[in-house]
Structures are given as structure tokens and as C-alpha cells.
Amino acid sequence: MLAELFLEASRGCRTWSPLTHTLLVSAADDLARGGITTRVMAGAERDPRGTVPGLRFAGALHRLVLEGRAPELAAHYPTVGGRPRLDRLWEDALPVLHEHTDELNALTSGTVVQTNEPGRSGPLFGGLHTATRLAADAVGRRTAFPVRLLEVGASGGLNLRPHRVAYRVDDEVLGDRYSPFALDPSWTGRPEVDLRDSLRLVRRAACDLNPVDVSTEDGRLHLSSFVWGDQPERWDRLQSAIDLARLDPVPVRRATGPEWLAEQLARPERDVLTVVWHSVVWQYVSPADRAMGRAVLAEAASRATPMAPLALLVYEPRRAHTAYEFRLLLKLWPAGVSLCLGTGAGHGVPFTWDTQTWN
Ligand SMILES: C[S@@+](CC[C@H](N)C(=O)[O-])C[C@H]1O[C@@H](n2cnc3c(N)ncnc32)[C@H](O)[C@@H]1O
Numbered sequence: 001m002l003a004e005l006f007l008e009a010s011r012g013c014r015t016w017s018p019l020t021h022t023l024l025v026s027a028a029d030d031l032a033r034g035g036i037t038t039r040v041m042a043g044a045e046r047d048p049r050g051t052v053p054g055l056r057f058a059g060a061l062h063r064l065v066l067e068g069r070a071p072e073l074a075a076h077y078p079t080v081g082g083r084p085r086l087d088r089l090w091e092d093a094l095p096v097l098h099e100h101t102d103e104l105n106a107l108t109s110g111t112v113v114q115t116n117e118p119g120r121s122g123p124l125f126g127g128l129h130t131a132t133r134l135a136a137d138a139v140g141r142r143t144a145f146p147v148r149l150l151e152v153g154a155s156g157g158l159n160l161r162p163h164r165v166a167y168r169v170d171d172e173v174l175g176d177r178y179s180p181f182a183l184d185p186s187w188t189g190r191p192e193v194d195l196r197d198s199l200r201l202v203r204r205a206a207c208d209l210n211p212v213d214v215s216t217e218d219g220r221l222h223l224s225s226f227v228w229g230d231q232p233e234r235w236d237r238l239q240s241a242i243d244l245a246r247l248d249p250v251p252v253r254r255a256t257g258p259e260w261l262a263e264q265l266a267r268p269e270r271d272v273l274t275v276v277w278h279s280v281v282w283q284y285v286s287p288a289d290r291a292m293g294r295a296v297l298a299e300a301a302s303r304a305t306p307m308a309p310l311a312l313l314v315y316e317p318r319r320a321h322t323a324y325e326f327r328l329l330l331k332l333w334p335a336g337v338s339l340c341l342g343t344g345a346g347h348g349v350p351f352t353w354d355t356q357t358w359n
Contacts, residue, residue, distance in 0.1 A: 002031050002041055002044060002045055002047075002053060003028040003029075003031040003032040004028075005047075005049055005052070005053050005054055006024050006025075006027050006028035006031060006053070006054040006057070007024070007025065007028045007054075008049070008054070009024055009052055009053075009054030009055055009058075010024035010025045010028065010054065013228060016228065016231065017228035017229070017230050017231060018084065018086060018230065019076060019077070019084045019086070019089070019228065019229050019230040020058050020228045020229070020230075022084075022086045022089050022090070023058055023061070023089060023090070023093065024054045024057070024058060026089070026090035026093070027054070027057060027090075028054075030090075036094065036097045036098055036101065037057070037097065039101050039105070040057065040060075040097055040101055040104045040105055040108065041053060041057060041105070041108060042105055043105070043109050044056075044108060044109060051112065051113070052113050053108070055113045055226065056107075056108045056111060056112075056113055057104075057108055058228070059107075059108075059111070059113065059225040059226045060104045060107035060108045060111075060225070061073070061093065061096065061097075061104070062077070062079070062224075062225045062226075062227075062228075062229050063107060063221055063222075063224075063225035064096060064100060064103075064104070065077050065079070065080060065229065066079065066080065066221055066224055066225060067221065068080075069100070070096040070100075072092045072095070072096075073089075073092045073093055073096050075092070076088075076089050076092065076229070077229035077230070078229060078230050078232050078235075079224075079227070079229045079230075079232070079235050082229075084229075084230055111222070112210055113226055114155060114210060114212060114222065114223065114226060115155065115223065115226050115227075116154075116155035116156040116157075116158045116159075116212065116223055116238070116241075117158075117159075117234075117237075117238075117279075117280070117346075117347045117348060118158040118159060118165075118181065118183070118237050118238060118240075118241035119183065119185070119234075119237055119347040119348035119349040120159050120279045120280075120315055120347065120348035121158075121159045121161070121162045121165050121183065121241075121348070122167060122183060122185030122187070122344075122348050122349060122351055123185075123279075123315050123328045123341075123342070123344060123348050123351050124159055124162045124277060124279070124313070124315070124348075125162040125163070125165065125167060125174070125175060125185075125195075125199070126187075126190070126191040126193075126195065126328075126341065126342075126351075126353060127191075127313045127315075127328050127330055127341055128147060128149075128162060128163075128199055128201075128275060128313070129144075129191055129193045129194075129195055129197065129199055130191050130192070130193050130330060130339075130341060131147075131273060131275060131311040131313060131330055131332060132144035132145045132146075132147060132199070132273050133193040133194075133197075134330075134332055134335060134337050135273045135309040135311065135332060135335060138306060138309070138332075138334075138335035138337075139306040139307065144197055144199075144200075145271070145272060145273035145309065146200040146201070146202040146271070146272050146273070147199070147200065147201050147202065147272065147273050147274075147275055148201075148202060148203040148204075148205075148269055148272045148273070148274045148275070149201055149203070149204045149205075149275050149277060150204075150205055150206070150261065150264050150265075150274065150275065150276050150277065151204075151205075151206040151207075151277045151278065152206075152207060152257040152260070152261060152276065152277070152278040152281060152293075153207075153208055153209075153257060153278050153279075153280075153281030153284070153285075154206035154207065154208050154211070154252045155208055155210075155211070155212055155223070155252070156211070156212035156213075156214040156219060156223050156242070156245070156252065157206050157211075157212075157214070157245060157250050157251075157252040158214065158223075158238070158241040158242065158245055159277075159279065160204050160206055160245075160250045161181075161244055161245070161248055161250075162175075162199070162201075163175060163176065163198075163199040163200070163201050164176045164179050164181070164244060164248060165179050165181050165182075165183050165244070166178070166179040166181065166182040166183065167183055167184075167185050168182060168183065168184045168185075169185065169187055169190070169195075174195045174196065175199075179244060180240055180243045180244050180247070181237075181240040181241050181243065181244040182240065183237065183349070184349070185348070185349055185350070185351060186349050186350035186351065187350065187351055187352070187353060188350065188351070188352040188353070189342070189352060189353035189354060190353055191341065191342075191353050191355075192353075192355055202272060203272070204250045205250075205253070205264060206250065206251075206252045206253065207252065207253045207254070207255040207256075207257060207260040207261075208252050208253075208254065208255075209254070209255075209256060209257075210254070211252035211253065211254050212252070213252075214242045214245050214246070215245070215246055215249060220242055223238060223242070224238060224239070234347065256289060257278075257281070257285065257289060257293055258289050258292035258293040258295075258296050259292075261276065261293065261296050261297070262292075262296045265296065265297075265299075265300040265310075268300070268303050268304060268305065268308035268310070269308055270305075270307050270308045271307060271308075272308075273309050273310075273311060274300075274304075274308075274309070274310050274311070275310075275311045275312075275313055276297065276310070276311070276312050276313070277313045277314070278314050278315075278316070279314065279315040279316065279348070280315070280316060280317070280326075280346070281316070282314070282316045283316075283317070297312060301331075301333040301334075304333040304334050305334060306334060306335075309332060309333060309334065309335065310332070310333045311330060311331065311332045311333075312329075312330070312331040313328070313329070313330050314328070314329050315327070315328050315329075315344075315348065316329075317346070325343050326343060326344050326345065326346055326348075327340050327342070327343050328340070328341040328342050328343070328344070328351075329341070329358055330358075331358075338357065338358045338359065339355055339356065339357060339358050340354075340355070340356045340357075340358040341353060341354075341355055342354050342355070
């Protein structure tokens with residue numbers, strides 16, 4: 001039942017977004033009473049839990065707010081300069097639901113919840129430095145390998161510029177100090193390599209089942225609408241990363257991960273380290289695609305050579321005791337390296353570097 005799915009989604013954001021939590025609890029109540037939300041969500045009654053109808057609803061309303069078409073509701077959204085008044089939020093949402101019912105229905109039924117979290121560039125940056133250093137050490141090479149970065153499930157491709165972000169770590173700026181995207185990665189510890197060495201990304205390519213073109217206003221609004229309206233830090237990160245992406249475009253191809261990867265990895269490339277990277281994608285991949293992905297990678301790994309090495313770098317959640325923990329894992333072929341480089345929060349910030357063997 002939709003009202004229950006809304007309540008379930010509301011519990012997921014209670015700690016992080018009182019605004020979205022309150023909106024979803026009120027909407028669940030409205031759905032249970034057959035109010036206007038029933039019409040906004042018409043057609044979604046049997047949608048599976050994984051499509052998160054509540055977040056599609058919250059995203060559609062946020063989008064109208066961002067477009068400047070719901071001024072009274074906008075007064076509650078810090079993303080457009082507002083301040084939440086939770087006691088009045090639903091009262092101010094109701095006229096918007098009545099006035100834009102059909103459009104909200106089209107928005108909620110025509111989109112999938114889609115995020116792209118540029119905070120994950122922090123673990124990626126340190127992970128790439130580590131991978132290139134270890135691959136070079138394995139062949140006694142003095143300088144680190146240049147990188148060919150292949151991202152699966154890249155969404156809007158906002159993590160394809162890890163070398164062009166200004167990372168503010170303690171009193172130092174790492175990466176590109178002149179970048180429009182400054183990130184405080186909130187690190188504990190550091191990777192066991194010199195992060196002041198330059199990181200050379202000589203080729204970048206990416207795919208996604210539903211790529212978002214952030215060079216368009218529609219793409220920017222789409223990703224922005226799924227950032228909860230009272231998360232200013234996440235909002236700022238996203239907007240700066242989009243600004244950077246517009247200065248340094250890298251297309252994201254519409255494709256299924258394993259098929260695309262098979263094509264990309266068909267031939268080993270000499271004198272570069274090929275890195276396959278994915279973050280918070282694996283849970284969405286079907287069992288058949290997972291099996292194919294593993295097979296494609298195993299085949300490419302068997303063809304890797306010391307001068308055409310291959311790395312897998314992933315930032316994905318793993319169940320640890322009672323909660324989920326996000327781990328940065330690195331495998332390197334043919335060097336036979338398999339490491340957990342550290343753990344962090346879902347958005348990649350904060351992150352703790354702590355290298356352990358990964359079996
Ligand atoms: C939660 S988002 C994460 C996006 C990005 N990796 C990040 O860290 O911000 C998951 C992405 O994986 C994509 N995806 C899911 N299954 C996929 C598959 N089999 N092949 C390619 N992309 C996939 C989705 O379309 C979505 O954009």
C-alpha cells in the first residue's frame with residue numbers, strides 16, 4: 001500500500017532531513033484518507049518498494065520549488081533560501097498539490113529516483129593514487145602510471161573528475177587548487193602514498209542505465225530535485241560538481257554495465273593503468289548482470305600484464321554487524337593486490353583511511 005511505502009521512506013530520512021520526513025508523513029496520512037496525494041500518485045498504487053514512490057513524490061515537489069513555481073512552499077526550502085517551518089509545511093504544500101496535480105503525476109510516474117554524489121570523489125582520488133603507485137611499484141617504475149578510468153553506473157558522471165577537485169585536507173589543498181569544486185572530504189588518516197604527486201587521467205569513459213546529461217538545465221534540475229531540500233552541504237557539493245562538469249564534459253553512455261565493460265576491456269592498453277570504478281551501484285544490478293560483470297572482469301584480469309595492468313576500485317555498502325558500512329576496495333592485476341583502503345559514510349564524506357588486506 002502506497003501510504004506504507006511513504007512511511008517507510010519517511011523513516012529513512014528522519015535523521016537527515018526533517019523537511020522530507022515531515023512531508024512524507026503528512027502525505028502518507030493524506031493517502032490513507034484518500035486526499036489529493038491519491039490523485040498525484042495515481043497509477044503508482046502497485047509500484048514496487050524499490051522504486052521508492054515517496055522519494056519520487058518529494059523529488060517532484062522539490063523540482064517545482066526549484067523552478068520557482070511554488071513560492072509559498074519554497075519558503076520552507078533552504079535550497080532556495082527558505083527556512084523550514086515544519087508545523088506549516090503541509091498546509092503550504094496542499095495548494096501546490098491541487099494546482100499542479102497532473103504535472104506532479106507526470107513527474108512522479110515518468111522518473112526514477114536518481115542521485116549522483118560527488119562527495120565520493122574523495123575516496124576515489126585517494127584510491128586512484130594508491131592504485132597507480134602500487135601498479136608502478138610492481139614493475140619497478142619510478143613514476144606512477146597514467147590512468148584510463150571506466151565508470152559503471154555513473155549517473156550524471158560527476159565523479160569523473162577526481163583529479164580536478166580541490167580537496168581541503170587539514171591545512172593543505174590537494175588536487176586542483178583552482179577548481180570551482182572545493183571539497184572538504186573530512187578524512188581521518190591519509191592513504192599511504194604521496195597525494196601531491198600528479199594524478200594523470202588520460203582517458204575517461206562511463207555508462208549508466210539512465211544517464212543524466214548535466215550540461216542541460218533539465219539534467220541539473222533532475223539531479224538537484226533528489227537532494228533533500230534541507231541538506232545545504234550536499235546541495236552545494238552537487239552544484240559545484242555540476243559547474244565543474246560543464247567546464248570539462250565527459251559523456252555518459254546509455255548502456256548496461258557488463259556489456260559496456262566487455263566492449264571497453266576488449267583490448268588491454270599498454271602503459272596505462274585501466275581502472276574500473278563503481279560506487280553505490282551494485283545493489284541495483286540484477287543477479288544475471290552481476291554474474292556477467294564478474295565474468296567480464298575475470299577475463300580482462302587474466303589478460304592484464306605488468307605494463308597493461310588492470311584495477312577494480314569500488315565504494316559500496318557491506319553489511320557489518322548490525323549496520324551497513326561503506327568500504328573502498330582495491331584489486332590490482334597482475335600484481336595480485338587485494339586491499340580494503342578504508343571506510344566512510346554513504347556520501348563518501350567523512351572517510352577514514354585504514355589499509356587492510358581484503359580476502
Ligand atoms: C545510487 S546511483 C549512484 C550513482 C553514482 N555511481 C554515484 O556514486 O553517485 C546508482 C546508479 O546506478 C545505475 N545502474 C543501476 N544498474 C545499472 C546497470 N546494470 N548498468 C549500468 N548502470 C546501472 C543507476 O541508473 C544509477 O544511476
